Amino acid sequence: MSTPLRYGMQLPVQSQSTIYAEPWEAAAGPDDLLDIARTADRAGFDYLASCDHVAIPRRLAPAMSTVWYDPVATLAFLAGVTRRVRLLSHVAVVGLRHPLLTAKQYATLDHLSGGRLILGVGAGHVREEFEALGVDFERRGAVLDESVDALRAALGPDEFPEHHGKLYDFEGLGQRPRPAQPRIPLWVGGSSPAAVRRAALKGDGWLPQGDPRDRMPGRIDRLKRLRAKAGIEEPLVVGAITEPLYVGGPPAWDVGRRTLTGPPDALAESLRAYRAMGVDQIQVRFRSRGRTELTDQMAAFGAEVAPHL
Known part of the structure; x- marks a missing residue:
């Protein structure tokens, strides 16, 4: 029997890009995040994720908004009201900070949460953020590569880490x-x-940026080939971001044509296709008109869809 798909979610409220934020999130805040985190903990979610942007330039604000909570502060806040769910930075733009600073923040988070951190890292894409912080945007890939190596050392078991x-x-x-x-x-x-x-050669897992289903098998095949060629035998956790979901139905409102809707067994059948292509964990997102509808969707997914994954 194959291993069931794990499932996690990016937190709403903490990042409000117009691409995915629901209208109700604009007026939401800490109490909403607390309720959502507690629901995820009870409903068997593998992780909760928080994004990382320091400052959004005016030219991008209409699309991205300027609402981006700090991931370390947000995940630490939620660690105190949860017991099981893991805490993922999706993704930390670690090249914006010295690795010792990043290590101090995330080591403390892992320590305080009892070992629940997953450190997701990425190169970043907003030029003005890099320029404001004095980091070379054009070399961000090389900066990230070395940052990963430095973080491996700084987050390891040694009290006095070493990296040259x-x-x-x-x-x-x-x-x-x-x-x-x-x-x-x-x-x-x-x-x-x-x-x-980078994921294949340096990572313990891969977090794609919303690749459609038809592109995933090719990406996964390349990951496997690169790791095999490099002689890396440790397993890689392969992720996927699913289409938006709405459990049950038919919905009484317009949830969008790309949203997967239907009874739990139908949704589970559709999502199992990710497992068949080699995905280990899926990041899910639910359409909702308010916090209560969202937490109801999360609870229904955990109780009625997840057992069939």
Whole structure:
């Protein structure tokens, strides 16, 4: 019997890009996040995810909005009201910060949460953020590559981590508390050729950026070939972002033509196709008109759809 699909979700409210945010999120806040996190914990969600943007330039604000909560603060806030669900940065633009700073923040989060961190990392795409923080936007891929290596050292078991690279050089500097996990899972985000290669060669997992289903088998095949060629035998956690979901139906409102709707067994059958193509975990998103409808959808998914995955 194959391993069931794990399922997680990116938190609403904490990032409000017009691509995916629901209208009700504009007036939502901490209490909504707390209720959603508690629901995810009870409903068997594998993780909750939070995004990372420092500042949005005016030219992008109409599409992206300027609502982007800090992921470390947000996930730490929710760690205190949950017990089981894992905490994912999806994704931390780690090249914007020195690796020792990133390690201090996320090691503390892992320590305080009892070992529930998954560190998702990505190269970033907003030029003005890099320029404002004094980081070379054009070299962000190379910066991320070395940042991953430096973070592997800084988040490892040694109190005095050591890394000697072209961009970062440190040793003899102690950091405690150490992470609760002996090895922090590091998932690489992005669907560009460079991001897929980085995930294959440096990651413990891959977080695609909304690839449609028909592109996933090719991406997964490339991941496997790259890892095999490099002689990497450890398994890679392959993710996918599903279409928007609405459990039950037919819905009494327009949930959009791309939304998967229907009874739980029909939704599960559709989602099992991801497992068949080699996906290990799916990131789900539910259409909703308010917090209560969202948490009802989450609970229904956990109770009625997930057992069939």
